[in-house]
Amino acid sequence: MTETTSQSGEHSTTRFWLAVTFVIILVQIVSQYLMGRIWICECGYVKLFEAGVNTPGNSQHIFDWYTPSHIIHxxxxxxxxxxxxxxxxLTAKLALAALIEAGWEILENSPIVIDRYRKATMAVGYSGDSILNSGMDMVSMxxxxxxxxxxxxxxxxxIAIAFExxxxxxxRDxxxxxxxxLVWPIEAVKTWQGAL
Known part of the structure; x- marks a missing residue:
């Protein structure tokens, strides 16, 4: 096999896995649209960073205090x-990462997990991510x-430890x-978080 043939095969493999990653992201976005998620914040505008945590804008704009968590993902x-x-x-590993992140983003915005967040965590008013925010969570990952x-x-x-x-x-999250x-709520932690 010549070097040119080998390079051509590598480029084809790279393009294939990038296409797979793109399709996974597209499925994430379409799934959330079909689930009734809104494109952007109900407020009608887009902010670069939402500093509030228990606010209507949390998980609705481009970045928020949960962006570091997605980088750690x-x-x-x-x-x-x-x-x-x-x-x-590397692009095959990226496709795996995108698949896991997309799966989480879809699950996180399902009624059962939204309800779980409201009951078990500090996110009392959490109503799920906007499609924009969820897409930017994928970009952060x-x-x-x-x-x-x-x-x-x-x-x-x-950096992961510093973010945490x-x-x-x-x-306080x-x-x-x-x-x-989310998995095993601790009442003392919930009380501490709620005192923010």
């Missing part, structure tokens, strides 16, 4: 891809994925607490 999903798909190209693919493990871990500490201090409270 990218770190974790890259690590998973590295473990289970070592011989596959992809940014985290590529960061983890390019940077040293120690730096990726340090920062969001815990500012909004982070990825770790979110998972704990």
């Amino acid at each position: 990218g770190f974790l999903f890259y690590g998973l891809g590295w473990l289970v798909m070592r011989k596959k190209p 992809i940014a985290g994925f590529f960061f983890a693919a390019r940077m040293p493990v120690w730096l990726t871990v340090a 500490i920062l969001t815990a201090l500012i909004i 982070n990825l770790t607490l979110n998972v704990i409270m």
